[in-house]
Amino acid sequence: MKPDSHKFTKEKRAGEGPALTRQRQVVLDVVQSGDTHPTAAEVFEAARGKMPGISFATVYNSLRFLKREGLVREVAFGGGASRYDRETDRHDHAICSACGTLVDFDLPGTVELIRSAARATRFKPESVHLTLVGLCPDCRECK
Amino acid sequence: MKPDSHKFTKEKRAGEGPALTRQRQVVLDVVQSGDTHPTAAEVFEAARGKMPGISFATVYNSLRFLKREGLVREVAFGGGASRYDRETDRHDHAICSACGTLVDFDLPGTVELIRSAARATRFKPESVHLTLVGLCPDCRECK
DNA sequence: CTATTAATTTAGAATTATTATAATTCTAAA
DNA sequence: TTTAGAATTATAATAATTCTAAATTAATAG
Numbered sequence A, B: 001m002k003p004d005s006h007k008f009t010k011e012k013r014a015g016e017g018p019a020l021t022r023q024r025q026v027v028l029d030v031v032q033s034g035d036t037h038p039t040a041a042e043v044f045e046a047a048r049g050k051m052p053g054i055s056f057a058t059v060y061n062s063l064r065f066l067k068r069e070g071l072v073r074e075v076a077f078g079g080g081a082s083r084y085d086r087e088t089d090r091h092d093h094a095i096c097s098a099c100g101t102l103v104d105f106d107l108p109g110t111v112e113l114i115r116s117a118a119r120a121t122r123f124k125p126e127s128v129h130l131t132l133v134g135l136c137p138d139c140r141e142c143k
Numbered sequence C: 001c002t003a004t005t006a007a008t009t010t011a012g013a014a015t016t017a018t019t020a021t022a023a024t025t026c027t028a029a030a
Numbered sequence D: 001t002t003t004a005g006a007a008t009t010a011t012a013a014t015a016a017t018t019c020t021a022a023a024t025t026a027a028t029a030g
Helices: A005-013 A022-032 A040-050 A056-068 A110-121 A137-141 B005-013 B022-032 B040-050 B056-068 B110-121 B137-141
Strands: A073-075 A083-085 A092-096 A102-105 A124-135 B073-075 B083-085 B092-096 B102-105 B124-135
Touching: A022 A040, A022 A056, A040 A056, A056 A073, A092 B110, A102 B110, A110 A124, A110 B092, A110 B102, A110 B124, A124 B110, B022 B040, B022 B056, B040 B056, B056 B073, B110 B124
Parallel strands: A092 A124, B092 B124
Antiparallel strands: A073 A083, A092 A102, A124 B124, B073 B083, B092 B102
């Protein structure tokens, strides 16, 4: 954490893009602290702890903003709520079919993967998302 | 289409599981005809064409039933509505970031893929889902 | 420093997607 | 043809998310 990170707002404001406001900073802090992948509702809960009075709408707005700025990543599966990921670099996910735990990992060789997927589909590739579904180490034991 | 496919109901009924009723058959037909990946709402629209009076709830119930029976597959991305896929074997998806088109394809080497993903995560693997995001052949031209 | 303008936040309503409920209807078998 | 269980229907409920309008806050010009 840089010593002048609290000046970020002013710095950014003077010119192009919109600001990293206090509430957005709080939301970002929540997502970045801890390696869980919280839902918007969970982010709201935690954010309210740090800043009582913050609204649900602002959490959503902030998450959308932070996503656009590339500071957090949205991860959406199945029908449930989206989860937010502090890791913004390309990576893969594994989700436990028993407990729902979501973990990040990096599969080597995804560059070649994206290439062959593009070849097979004739798409101009932008990204690949790979998700492993299975039993997490904890759940595979407790059986 | 087998000549006795209309007897399916009776055949199945006599014994174990529940029936492939008329409305379920209609929903199945809708998903299986055409290679689009319709949402529940789209399935409802089309189903109502074949069977006016079918309810939205029944479409949802039928899709859930058909999914359990392994006759259709649910595909869920992002925040939007789930889409339903007539292709039930393991396969991959490519989604166009411009027009939303969703196409099926099969990437070779996914067996090895699932193995290395499992190795990296220590998960007991069940399935892998790979999605390529990019521009579909149509959209990559019209630029 | 103050007025003006623009962006952001808030609270709550609205929307969208989906599931649950309760009453009715259908189906298959006795 | 009665009956039991399953399925369907209409509707209500729920969950997740977005929108709206008013209030607040921040940035900029004077």
